[in-house]
Amino acid sequence: MELIRVIDPHDPRVAAFRDIRERDLVGRQGLFVAEGKVVLNVLLGAPDYELQSVLLLESRVAGLSETLARLPAEIPVHVATAEVMNAIAGFHIHRGILALGRRRGVPTAADLLAALPRRTLALVLVGLSNHDNIGSIFRNAAAFGVDAVFADASCCDPLYRKAIRVSVGGVFRVSFARFDDMGGFVDALAAKGIEPAALSPRGETEIGAFDRPGRLALFLGTEGEGLPETLMARMRTLRIAIAPGFDSLNVAATSAIALHRLADVGR
C-alpha cells in the first residue's frame, strides 16, 4: 500500500479533512469524519458504509499495520506530521487517525421497519439533541444487539463526529433511520405488530416487572422535557426506580439499564 505524504495543509487531496470543527456545524452532504483505530475498524466491517480516504499521523503508521492491511486498495492513505495534521484539521488531533466515510444509502423508517426480524428490539429517540447522549445510546444499542434505531426529526445526527467517537463505532453497527411524522410512525409500528413502550421517570410499570413482548420498540426522550404526554398516552410506560430526591438518570444510562433488562443478549 502506498502512503501519500502530505506536507502542505492546503493540499487539495486532504481538503475533506480541513477545518473539521467548522464543517461539523454545517453538515457534510452524506460524508462524515470518524476518529481513532477502534472506530475505523468498525467502519471497515460495516456493509452500509464506505471508507473514502484516511489521514494518519506518521507516528501511528507502524502501529496500524493490521488495520491498514484491511483497507481496499483504492482508498488513499495520507500521512502527515503532527504539525501538518493539526493545521489541516484546525485543532489538535490526539488520536492521530481520521477517516472520511460515506453512508451508502439512507433507508427510510418504513424500509427499516420492513426489514426487522420476527423477534425484534428497536429504540426510538425523541428530541435528543446532545451528541454525547446519541453516541452513548448507539454504543449501548450495538452492545446489546438492538435491531434498529429510529430518530425523530429533532434528534441530532448520529454521524456527527463526536457522536461517532462516543459510540465507538456503534453508529455503524446498528441500522438507523429518521422519521418526520410521529403519529404516522407510531401507526406504522402498530401495523407491524411492534409494541411501543416509553421509558420515563413517570412510567407506570417498574421495568423489572415488564414482560417483554417479542416485538418491542422502546421510546427514549430528552432529559429535560422527557417524552410528550400525548405520545406517552399511546403506549405502555416504564420507569426505573431511583433514590428519592435526586434529579434523574441520564438518558444514555437509562438506555443501558433498559437494554440490559430487555435485550436477548446473554440470555
Place this chain on the structure above:
Amino acid sequence: MELIRVIDPHDPRVAAFRDIRERDLVGRQGLFVAEGKVVLNVLLGAPDYELQSVLLLESRVAGLSETLARLPAEIPVHVATAEVMNAIAGFHIHRGILALGRRRGVPTAADLLAALPRRTLALVLVGLSNHDNIGSIFRNAAAFGVDAVFADASCCDPLYRKAIRVSVGGVFRVSFARFDDMGGFVDALAAKGIEPAALSPRGETEIGAFDRPGRLALFLGTEGEGLPETLMARMRTLRIAIAPGFDSLNVAATSAIALHRLADVGR
C-alpha cells in the same frame, strides 16, 4: 438579599471565578466551581459542603429567586452582564450560574469504611481518568443510593468542574474518599466484612446470576486496560454479557447496569 453588581472583570471580589479553565488544571486547594441551577440546589442541601460565593448572569436572577432565597445570608451573590461574566471566567458561561464551594473536610477511606451502614453498597474506582466517566458514575451512584465511593490515587478528581456538572451534583450527595495503597484497602474491606467484586468483560459470573452479599464493594476499572489481573484474582468477578464482536460497554453504562441490578432502590 443584596446583589453585588460587578462591572470590572478584575474586581477582586470575583477573583476566585477568574480564568476557570486554567485553574481547573492546577487544582484549587479544596475549592471547586459548580455550574448551573440544579447543581447549586444539590450543593445547598449537602451537609459535607459549604457554599462560599455565587456569580450570576443578571438575566438569570429573576428565575433563580427560589434558589437564592435558600442561600445563607452571609454568602455574597455577585451579578454581572454576559460580557463581564465571560471575561471573568475566560469562556462563555452558558448556564449563567457559577458557585464557589468548599468541602468541609476530607475523610480518609478508613473514616468512610467505619461509617458505612450494616447493609451497604460501595463503589471502588480504579484508574478512571476521564471526568465524564467519573461524573456519570457519581450521578448513577446518587440515583441508586450508593453509600460511598472510593477512588484510587490514579482517578481524577470528582470535584473537577466538568465532573460536578456531568454528575448533576451527584458528587455532593455520595460520600467519597481516596486511597493510595490498593492492597491495604482490599484488606480493610475484608476486615469490615465487605465483599469485593470486580466488574469486567472477562468476569466469571454473569451479573444476573450474582447473589448479592449484604456488604458489597463493586470495583470498576478503566475502559482501555480494565482492572489489573492481580487485583481481580483477589475477588469475585462479574461480567455483563454483550453482543459478540463489539468492543465493550462504557464504564459509566456498566455502573448503571450493575447498580440497577444490585442496589436496593426500587426493591
